[in-house]
Amino acid sequence: MNKPFRIAIFASGNGSNAEAIMNYFSLHAQIQIAIVLSNNENAYALERAKKFNVPTKVFDRSQFQENSEVLNWLKEFDVTHLVLAGFLWLLPKRLIQAFPNKIINIHPSLLPKFGGKGMYGMNVHEAVKAANEKETGITIHEVNAKYDEGKIIVQASCPIKVGDTVDAILAKVNALEHEYYPRTIEQWILSP
Numbered sequence: 001m002n003k004p005f006r007i008a009i010f011a012s013g014n015g016s017n018a019e020a021i022m023n024y025f026s027l028h029a030q031i032q033i034a035i036v037l038s039n040n041e042n043a044y045a046l047e048r049a050k051k052f053n054v055p056t057k058v059f060d061r062s063q064f065q066e067n068s069e070v071l072n073w074l075k076e077f078d079v080t081h082l083v084l085a086g087f088l089w090l091l092p093k094r095l096i097q098a099f100p101n102k103i104i105n106i107h108p109s110l111l112p113k114f115g116g117k118g119m120y121g122m123n124v125h126e127a128v129k130a131a132n133e134k135e136t137g138i139t140i141h142e143v144n145a146k147y148d149e150g151k152i153i154v155q156a157s158c159p160i161k162v163g164d165t166v167d168a169i170l171a172k173v174n175a176l177e178h179e180y181y182p183r184t185i186e187q188w189i190l191s192p
């Protein structure tokens, strides 16, 4: 039997996408979740990982950017692919070079709209609402050295109604994320 593919999930906060991914792959024949990593020791994503018996690691900026600690963990855990799920730090070049075309991210808007610096979390949905957009959605893309500029793999959209609050927009986008991200990761890994 072929060796399984092994995902490391990077998450800084709530981790609802991390959970959807762990759930989807929990009994998968070819793809496993090897580890959940976070820059934030209070990230709820870490609690969610425990539920699935997935190991976790927390790192600080120097472990992430200035030395090879995180890279060593990834080797130790036999990681083949990196999945960013609400991860807020820019990846260091070293990490990007170690996983060429093997890093994926999800952004909660239809890129190139509402992407780039400062566009994360509620900022995105507030900007979408303020711009009176008629639709919004998600973009799943590969990661390169510039955030939100890697090759787009999938986009999916949802309509915005006139009375929709920012929370209502968030809920619609979250639903799309949980529906699309796990299976897009599966296809991206199995038929790159």
Ligand code: GRF
Pocket (backbone or CB within 6 Å): 011, 013, 014, 015, 016, 017, 018, 085, 086, 087, 106, 107, 108, 121, 177
């Ligand atoms: C999601 O909206 C995702 O698109 C973005 O960060 C958010 C993370 O949400 N990259 P959660 O932590 O997975 O609930």
